[in-house]
Amino acid sequence: MTAEPRPPVVQVKDLVKHFPVYKGLFRRQVGSVKAVDGISFDIQGGETVAMVGESGCGKTTAGRAMLRLIEPDSGEVWVSGRNVPDLDRDALRNWRQKMQIIFQDPYSSLNPRQTIGQIIGGGLLLHGIVQTAAEAEDRAKELLERVGLQPRYTSRYPHEFSGGQRQRIGIARAVALNPDFIVCDEAVSALDVSVQAQVINLLLDLKDEFDLCYLFVTHDLSVVRHIADHVVVMYLGQIVERASRADIYARPRHPYTQALLSAAPRTDPHKRRKRVILPGDVPSPINPPAGCRFHTRCPLAGPRCSAERPAAHRIADDHYVACHFYEDTTDPIDVTASSPYPR
Amino acid sequence: MLQYTIKRLLLVIPTFFLISLLIFVVLNIAPGRPGATGGAGQGEQQNQEQKESYRIFKEQFNLDKPILINTRFSLTRDEVRRLIEVAYNLDGTALARDRIKAQEALDDYREYLVRHLVELLDDPDPAFQRLVVNQLSVSAQQPFRNDRRGSEERRQRAREENQRIGAENLAVKQMRLDADASPEEIAAMVQAWKDWYTPDKQERYTFTGREKLSILLLDTRFAKYWGNLLYLDFGLSTVDRRPVLPTLLGKIRYSLSLTTIAVLLAYTIAIPIGILSAVRQGTRLDAIVTVILFIMFSLPTFFTGTVLLKLFSEGDPFAIFPTGDFQTMHSDPWTTWQTFKDIVWHLVLPITTYTSVSLAALSRYARTGVIDVIRSDYIRTARAKGLSEPAVILKHAVRNGMIPILTLLGGLLPTVVAGSVVIEVVFNIPGMGQYIYNAIQLRDYNAVMAVLLASSFLALIGILLSDLSYALVDPRISFD
Amino acid sequence: MADLESAVDAPVAADARQEDPSYGEIVWGQFRKRRLAMACLYGLVGLFLLAVYAPVLASNKPFIWQPAGEPVQFPWFISLFDRTFFENQVDLFFNTLLVFGTIIAIPVAVVFVRTRNRLRRPRRAARSRALVAGIGAFLLCFAAVQAFPVQKQKEVFPRIQAQLEAAGTEVRAVYPPLPYSFRDGDIDQIGQPISRAHLLGTDNAGRDVLTRLLFGTRISLTIGVFAVALYITLGTIIGSIAGYYGGRVDALIQRIIEVVICVPSLFLILTVAAFIENRSIFHIMVIIAAVAWTSPARLIRAEFLRLRNLDFVSAARAVGYRERTIIFKEILPNAIAPVLVAATFGVARAILIESTMSFLGLGDITVPSWGQILNTGRTTSDWVLILAPGFAIFVTVSLLNLVGEGFRDALDPKLRK
Numbered sequence A: 001m002t003a004e005p006r007p008p009v010v011q012v013k014d015l016v017k018h019f020p021v022y023k024g025l026f027r028r029q030v031g032s033v034k035a036v037d038g039i040s041f042d043i044q045g046g047e048t049v050a051m052v053g054e055s056g057c058g059k060t061t062a063g064r065a066m067l068r069l070i071e072p073d074s075g076e077v078w079v080s081g082r083n084v085p086d087l088d089r090d091a092l093r094n095w096r097q098k099m100q101i102i103f104q105d106p107y108s109s110l111n112p113r114q115t116i117g118q119i120i121g122g123g124l125l126l127h128g129i130v131q132t133a134a135e136a137e138d139r140a141k142e143l144l145e146r147v148g149l150q151p152r153y154t155s156r157y158p159h160e161f162s163g164g165q166r167q168r169i170g171i172a173r174a175v176a177l178n179p180d181f182i183v184c185d186e187a188v189s190a191l192d193v194s195v196q197a198q199v200i201n202l203l204l205d206l207k208d209e210f211d212l213c214y215l216f217v218t219h220d221l222s223v224v225r226h227i228a229d230h231v232v233v234m235y236l237g238q239i240v241e242r243a244s245r246a247d248i249y250a251r252p253r254h255p256y257t258q259a260l261l262s263a264a265p266r267t268d269p270h271k272r273r274k275r276v277i278l279p280g281d282v283p284s285p286i287n288p289p290a291g292c293r294f295h296t297r298c299p300l301a302g303p304r305c306s307a308e309r310p311a312a313h314r315i316a317d318d319h320y321v322a323c324h325f326y327e328d329t330t331d332p333i334d335v336t337a338s339s340p341y342p343r
Numbered sequence B: 001m002l003q004y005t006i007k008r009l010l011l012v013i014p015t016f017f018l019i020s021l022l023i024f025v026v027l028n029i030a031p032g033r034p035g036a037t038g039g040a041g042q043g044e045q046q047n048q049e050q051k052e053s054y055r056i057f058k059e060q061f062n063l064d065k066p067i068l069i070n071t072r073f074s075l076t077r078d079e080v081r082r083l084i085e086v087a088y089n090l091d092g093t094a095l096a097r098d099r100i101k102a103q104e105a106l107d108d109y110r111e112y113l114v115r116h117l118v119e120l121l122d123d124p125d126p127a128f129q130r131l132v133v134n135q136l137s138v139s140a141q142q143p144f145r146n147d148r149r150g151s152e153e154r155r156q157r158a159r160e161e162n163q164r165i166g167a168e169n170l171a172v173k174q175m176r177l178d179a180d181a182s183p184e185e186i187a188a189m190v191q192a193w194k195d196w197y198t199p200d201k202q203e204r205y206t207f208t209g210r211e212k213l214s215i216l217l218l219d220t221r222f223a224k225y226w227g228n229l230l231y232l233d234f235g236l237s238t239v240d241r242r243p244v245l246p247t248l249l250g251k252i253r254y255s256l257s258l259t260t261i262a263v264l265l266a267y268t269i270a271i272p273i274g275i276l277s278a279v280r281q282g283t284r285l286d287a288i289v290t291v292i293l294f295i296m297f298s299l300p301t302f303f304t305g306t307v308l309l310k311l312f313s314e315g316d317p318f319a320i321f322p323t324g325d326f327q328t329m330h331s332d333p334w335t336t337w338q339t340f341k342d343i344v345w346h347l348v349l350p351i352t353t354y355t356s357v358s359l360a361a362l363s364r365y366a367r368t369g370v371i372d373v374i375r376s377d378y379i380r381t382a383r384a385k386g387l388s389e390p391a392v393i394l395k396h397a398v399r400n401g402m403i404p405i406l407t408l409l410g411g412l413l414p415t416v417v418a419g420s421v422v423i424e425v426v427f428n429i430p431g432m433g434q435y436i437y438n439a440i441q442l443r444d445y446n447a448v449m450a451v452l453l454a455s456s457f458l459a460l461i462g463i464l465l466s467d468l469s470y471a472l473v474d475p476r477i478s479f480d
Numbered sequence C: 001m002a003d004l005e006s007a008v009d010a011p012v013a014a015d016a017r018q019e020d021p022s023y024g025e026i027v028w029g030q031f032r033k034r035r036l037a038m039a040c041l042y043g044l045v046g047l048f049l050l051a052v053y054a055p056v057l058a059s060n061k062p063f064i065w066q067p068a069g070e071p072v073q074f075p076w077f078i079s080l081f082d083r084t085f086f087e088n089q090v091d092l093f094f095n096t097l098l099v100f101g102t103i104i105a106i107p108v109a110v111v112f113v114r115t116r117n118r119l120r121r122p123r124r125a126a127r128s129r130a131l132v133a134g135i136g137a138f139l140l141c142f143a144a145v146q147a148f149p150v151q152k153q154k155e156v157f158p159r160i161q162a163q164l165e166a167a168g169t170e171v172r173a174v175y176p177p178l179p180y181s182f183r184d185g186d187i188d189q190i191g192q193p194i195s196r197a198h199l200l201g202t203d204n205a206g207r208d209v210l211t212r213l214l215f216g217t218r219i220s221l222t223i224g225v226f227a228v229a230l231y232i233t234l235g236t237i238i239g240s241i242a243g244y245y246g247g248r249v250d251a252l253i254q255r256i257i258e259v260v261i262c263v264p265s266l267f268l269i270l271t272v273a274a275f276i277e278n279r280s281i282f283h284i285m286v287i288i289a290a291v292a293w294t295s296p297a298r299l300i301r302a303e304f305l306r307l308r309n310l311d312f313v314s315a316a317r318a319v320g321y322r323e324r325t326i327i328f329k330e331i332l333p334n335a336i337a338p339v340l341v342a343a344t345f346g347v348a349r350a351i352l353i354e355s356t357m358s359f360l361g362l363g364d365i366t367v368p369s370w371g372q373i374l375n376t377g378r379t380t381s382d383w384v385l386i387l388a389p390g391f392a393i394f395v396t397v398s399l400l401n402l403v404g405e406g407f408r409d410a411l412d413p414k415l416r417k
């Protein structure tokens, strides 16, 4: 899709976020939830990277840690040329203009005591994009119109809007600051299917208009197919595979990705795959399995898998997979024939 | 649950410590000296004996010690010299206020002065030497050991020790000089003091690092108070000089009998009223009950009490009940029944007052509790199952609706034991409430402290009990 | 939460409204529907006006004073700012309200009436501008009153008038309806029963009871409002910090709150009050505030714990607001409602506490507070001195409680249609 290569707008390197777990009489720390455990990926300008994975695998944590809405433990997050975790407080507040977020829950993401005009215009004043309240109001009206709402709504309060409308307001708030990068954390999951499509199209239009790039967190693979340029697959706090959308759907190489895709409802009957059903439950992120985190459920797992963490192997231009046996996964596996240790 | 309980129990200790710290600091920084009614008025015009007795008073109540931390070991000789100069106005410029302060400091600093005073004996000015000598004969006196508690053997040893200290103090006390002492007498006395300052005394009056640390934290009013508290010793009353605790315990039965009856009564009346108005919610009965309870709720306790007292016992217009006190003084022996009747007769008005005040809030709680349950889903299910209305109400609504109001009981613990100041003052009942009221006005510092501490402790336990009981009956509470 | 309608542009309510009520306006609209609560609110306003205009109703300084052959004097007006007559700051404050507040209220009221038909937003803006200007002007006036103290000689006009008239000089004097001082008694009038001259009789120092009751309104309202304002502010700040930051800060603040809660508040209040020499009502307000701040702190903390995890807080952080702004401008407006309800009840409680203190002889003995009058009633065993202040307390406390209840219902979304 891309013609000339641009430098990535967002670069994540070895991002780590662990939540300490306390227990007992004296609240001793007994371990930590390894919510995000060393993830790396890039987002090019104008691109949408989708982040998929099961519930609890750390997608939200990753998105928020990138924006320092929760403090990451370590790692680098370069946004438009600056490393976000290194910024001091004032620099960070400044740099926030470059990176915004759209939330999943349209009901809790707007302050009930502020008018829509205040919600959208507040950041404009704060960052000195406009100088007066009147200008902020005017700009908010334009933005409302742009996201498909009536400009006169600026004086209304959030409780008067439907979920879809609220999500549009949240989008207007995010693009108001003219950022380079937006995290969409399940931005359409809470919406009705018909509304979902409209909001997604709006997002895609805005991307071109404002020259944005998105990290689109979701577990809805049909949405991914519709919007993503690249896909990042997470499992238990780590990235197991990343590739262009076409590659992921056509040539998934990680057993987990394959299982994930086979579980998704197919729309195209010709490309019907064997369904891969994963045995067992997702292990606890507090004590994740050693070696490859997927080995407790992987149909291909061998002794090496529980001993050694697989590196991210580059198997094509934009295609990385973290599996020891990536060479053997070109064909989707047949679970029925698999034993825990096939070799 | 067990872990939660243990955790809460363990927290009681530091919390109680902090409470005692708070109360202690508040009482001690409050202006106006505790016991000031006894021997205040420091200054020169006081004679030696008065001064002496005030000093002993302060010593007895540890008032000569700093409140929280003691840094007196770091005094320097020059500071001591300055204190003497100011206290006796040697350069004629000191303000009266500063003089009193310096004099008080000299009185309070005691053993921390001795080392420096001995060095100051070498001053060339005999008049100054005389002042130093006299200060020494005060400061070198040692405090007596507390012999009020411990095993008989320990008390015996403390007494012997005190006899020795007494003898030494007597000797020291006499090593002083009158205002008209001749230079020779002064020189002789200075020499006598130098001889007195033998190496073992030297050791006694210089402090090592360890000693300094323990002085810093332990030779303070607060530490001494806690030291006594560990033996359940709340100190002596500054008014009658008797231990506070037995007096206090003697008062509890008055407050307890008044409040227990009143609380029980309030509950037995409030619960049916609450249930009734919940069940008949929105009817005229509910409205009337609500208005009456609201009026009772808005009437101040002291007003209700005063009006009842005047109406029914001061003969304006009725004189049915006695005008106060807990029971009648009498000489002929009474049967238990007679005594009981007498007490009840005395308590009718105070109990009525107490009940009327708490009734409103309690029945309100009961009403809300029941309404909440009636509205909830499982009652609807029970109705749907075809249970009769009274069965539904009694079996489910009431039982579950009473949970909040019953867990309130724990919070009542301090009031039940410590009583109500207002009611006890109005009806002249010699319980804890009246005791603290009088103690406050007489600045009976240890008594006030004891009552505050005791009721805070009860409050702490009460909160713990209601939290635990709530956790026990309501499975939705989590224990993390 | 289904979103069935076309989301492109569908106003929730089909109407041509240009603007929509703010949360405050909705609550006020709900409150207005409750007739009892509204009546009580009017009652409170009436009480406040009584407090402000008390000297117009009762003062022993004549409005107009003219002994025959002398120029006209206006002792009443001058007395309002006379430090020998009104010694207390509370009275000075209310007298400033009486004179300058009345003057300032007129243009503010004009703005309110004029903007009546405007749209919500410009109306709100104009009105709040007028209010702010009015309050600013009033504070300036109060500062001026403080800066230029007036001190007059003590003159008892009714007595002078009697003397002059006995000497044959005619005097033209116009007094307020109750020509008595709330402070100075008449030794010839001690313990008078109810009469036409003294509608509620006099007390043991010969002071008119009705006059004292009237001026007591000032004391009670001041103590209630200021003590509560003080502790609400304190508790709100502490509770916000505990709830927002959580963790160790919260644990520490929780411990402190637990400590303060355990100490029996009335005992502590009485003790501290007794240890302060020459206590004034300002001491009393501070003491009340010092033990009462825990309840708003706990309410606010609980609200903050709930709210701080909501996405709009993350959104505010993502936009780049400062923490102070997030705490006080984003979260606090969502958390404050239960505290404001509690504040209304709190005013009632503070008034009760003050009167209890005065009743027990531990109040400010220089002011005519209701508890003080009742205390006199108890010692002299005089029915009027017990019933009149008791009734005043009862009425005020009831009004406040009923307004508070109405307020709470208005805020309760379950009861809203």
Ligand SMILES: Nc1ncnc2c1ncn2[C@@H]1O[C@H](COP(=O)(O)OP(=O)(O)OP(=O)(O)O)[C@@H](O)[C@H]1O
Pocket: A019, A020, A033, A034, A035, A053, A054, A055, A056, A057, A058, A059, A060, A061, A062, A219, A285
């Ligand atoms: N504040 C927190 N404290 C402790 N653990 C947390 C916290 N936030 C998230 N976690 C844990 O971190 C893990 C990752 O959570 P996260 O919300 O990032 O998952 P997710 O992929 O977004 O899931 P979902 O699809 O359900 O939104 C989970 O196990 C979660 O329980």
Ligand code: SF4
Pocket: A254, A255, A256, A292, A293, A294, A295, A296, A298, A299, A300, A301, A302, A305, A310, A322, A323, A324, A325, A326
């Ligand atoms: S490394 Fe082993 S366990 Fe992990 S995905 Fe590859 S085959 Fe499965």
Ligand SMILES: [Mg+2]
Pocket: A059, A060, A061, A186
């Ligand atoms: Mg998530």
